[in-house]
Amino acid sequence: MxxxxxxxxxxxxxxxxxxxxxxxxxxxxxxxxxxxxxxxxxxxxxxxxxxxxxxxxxxxxxxxxxxxxxxxxxxxxxxxxxxxxxxxxxxxxxxxxxxxxxxxxxxxxxxxxxxxxxxxxxxxxxxxxxxxxxxxxxxxxxxxxxxxxxxxxxxxxxxxxxxxxxxxxxxxxxxxxxxxxxxxxxxxxxxxxxxxxxxxxxxxxxxxxxxxxxxxxxxxxxxxxxxxxxxxxxxxxxxxxxxxxxxxxxxxxxxxxxxxxxxxxxxxxxxxxxxEEDHQARVEEAITRMLVCALKTAEDPHSTRAWLNPTEVEDTSHEINCLYLNRAVSAFFDHYRASKTVEIQVLRTNRECMKKEELNMHNLLEVEQTGSQNLTLGTVKQKAASSFGPALxxxxxxxxxxxxxxxxxxKNDGKDLVGKDGEHFGKLHCTKKQQMRSKSENALVEPIASNSTGAPSQACISTDDLLDCLVHPQVTKIVAQLLIQGRSL
The missing domain is CATH 2.60.120.10 (Jelly Rolls)
Structure with a gap:
């Protein structure tokens, strides 16, 4: 074979x-x-x-x-x-x-x-x-x-x-x-x-x-x-x-x-x-859940079929998601409090990250390894690689x-397998301040609100486009670190 x-x-x-x-x-x-x-x-x-x-x-x-x-x-x-x-x-x-x-x-x-x-x-x-x-x-x-x-x-x-x-x-x-x-x-x-x-x-x-x-x-x-x-x-x-x-x-x-x-x-x-990293990852997931559910439900409160995976059957109300987030943060602290390493393993890393003044967009979109992983990565890789052979x-x-x-x-299997989302824009609820926007702004918003196909593609920012930025894995990682750091002070 x-x-x-x-x-x-x-x-x-x-x-x-x-x-x-x-x-x-x-x-x-x-x-x-x-x-x-x-x-x-x-x-x-x-x-x-x-x-x-x-x-x-x-x-x-x-x-x-x-x-x-x-x-x-x-x-x-x-x-x-x-x-x-x-x-x-x-x-x-x-x-x-x-x-x-x-x-x-x-x-x-x-x-x-x-x-x-x-x-x-x-x-x-x-x-x-x-x-x-x-x-x-x-x-x-x-x-x-x-x-x-x-x-x-x-x-x-x-x-x-x-x-x-x-x-x-x-x-x-x-x-x-x-x-x-x-x-x-x-x-x-x-x-x-x-x-x-x-x-x-x-x-x-x-x-x-x-x-x-x-x-x-x-x-x-x-x-x-x-x-x-x-x-x-x-x-x-x-x-x-x-x-x-x-x-x-x-x-x-x-x-x-x-x-x-x-x-x-x-x-x-x-x-x-x-x-070990799952404890912070659960906080990141709770943040993601809260933001996605809040924005998508506000966009169309009558249907979740288009955005909620069929495997997700739990209550997605804001109250439930707030509880979920609080429990995730509490579980994080409960775990590290037992080992008394939260200050060393998490907070110090978080503060060092926040002190970096040259955080540009390229770095923001890079997936980082945690500090504890980087310290031993070279040694670990060399040690694990030594096990490669017929059985690994x-x-x-x-x-x-x-x-x-x-x-x-x-092509090597002998068989040849042969084998945007529609967007919902509700009515814009305008405050007095919003009504004072310029005519050029109105000219931009109105075609979007009416779902006009003639609107410039770069102007049609959907809820999904916004969420792709807000809940990007690296963004939620930073938000989770800020939440954890704020609760520890």
Whole structure:
């Protein structure tokens, strides 16, 4: 099996075992695996670490038998797509059993089944983000089939995991996760991962619309980018790897990723590993939630469908969001107060950041590493890199240019997958001061208020445009630091 782009060696089944290794001995102890995960700053594939996991038998067929006809929600997307990402808010949804999914996936059409309106040749289906604890709530013994303790996280199993089942072409839009790092165990079929480092955030054009807590989306369809609209994307360093059954991918904190299924049926299991940085990240997410909900609800109080991700079902009222923010800040202090390190690890860094007088726009849009990470980064990288070998394969930058057509991505797979927002402007509530604006200002505002297509594009600043600036990851980081610093004085 050929290695995917971005790998340095074959990572198929024959390469999972070193020449001198016993196939029944894992290449890393739990302690060593955890040391690698907590220190490595680049994606990597663990091989030969899960050969004895019962979960390796969690194929879609096996799971359909275990679940005994349980209804699951599938996200339906088009196999043919343009340069615009296929966000979850633009997809339709189907409630179906895994048996019905497998029947449809074999190309067997049905005029009565739940997939009757979806031609298999044109659509893909994805049962994504399914919490194992909820899916198998009446079969808790199955949690033990997933053994994350082999990676040093004792007590972590299927209860803390998420299941993903998809058909050919199923994909997740490019995004970064605000919390933790990620371990992904590929069970069935192959998935192709496109990854970009945190430093490339300015080139990925981040947005929080659609809004989902802990997910920062990119405006770009990374497999078919619109380089005229997003020219900075050409500077992004793409890392591409194909993850095969039996392999475990490590995705470090804040690495962007776009994931696509390249086999007829794919099954994977993942778990997010909590990190020290998550305490401040939760404050940043609470700030983001408050601003997005306040502005988008004010824009159109009657509908959240266009901007709230389907995974977000919690109350979005301002009162609830204020409570959420206060709890996040309190939890931050509770954590650091217990270890008595808040002044050293956070406040000193915050004050030093605020004292910098030469903070220009370029620096504002750069994604920084925390001070504590920078102190040991060189040593950590060198130490983690020493573990690379047949059982730990680094995911390196791809030498390929970003494809201009989606078909190029699949040219080695034998199959060629073929596959602005409307804005609402309410009435402007004018105060006396606003009524005194100049005629030129009125001439600018009136076409916008009437949603005129003749208005200059640079003048049509939407709520989403404003939010892209207000809740840019680097901006919310600074606001969170100011909040924390103000509460500590």
């Amino acid at each position: 050929a290695a995917g782009p971005g790998t340095t060696a074959d990572t198929g089944p024959t390469a999972r075992i070193g020449e001198e290794e016993d196939e029944h001995v894992k290449p890393f102890t739990p302690e060593k695996a955890k040391e690698i995960i907590m220190s490595l700053q680049q994606p990597a594939i663990f091989c030969n670490m899960v050969f004895d996991w019962p979960a390796q038998h969690w194929t879609a067929k096996h799971l359909s038998e275990v679940l005994h006809g349980k209804q699951i929600r599938f996200r339906m997307g088009m196999k043919s797509t343009d340069t615009v990402p296929q966000f979850e808010t633009a997809c339709s949804y189907v409630e179906a059993t895994l048996e019905e999914f497998l029947t449809w996936n074999c190309g067997h059409s049905s005029t009565l089944g739940p997939f009757r309106d979806y031609d298999y040749s044109k659509f893909w289906a994805y049962a994504d983000y399914k919490y194992v604890a909820s899916l198998f709530e009446d079969k808790t013994d199955i949690f033990q089939d997933v053994i994350w303790s082999d990676f040093g996280f004792h007590g972590r199993n299927g209860r803390e995991s998420t299941l993903w089942i998809g058909s050919l072409g199923a994909n997740t839009p490019c995004h970064l996760d605000s919390y933790g790092c990620n371990l992904v165990f590929q069970v069935q079929g192959r998935k192709r991962w496109h990854l970009f480092p945190p430093e490339d955030t300015p080139f990925l054009y981040p947005t929080r619309i659609p809004y989902e807590e802990s997910s920062v989306f990119s405006k770009i369809n990374v497999v078919n980018p619109d380089l005229k609209r997003f020219p900075q994307f050409q500077k992004a360093r793409r890392h591409v790897v194909t993850l095969s059954p039996g392999q475990v991918l490590f995705v470090p904190r804040h690495w962007w990723h776009y994931v696509e299924s390249i086999d007829p049926v794919t099954v994977s299991i993942n778990s997010w590993i909590e990190l 394969v680094p995911v390196l930058p791809s030498s390929e240019e970003p494809p201009s057509q989606r078909g190029e991505i699949f």
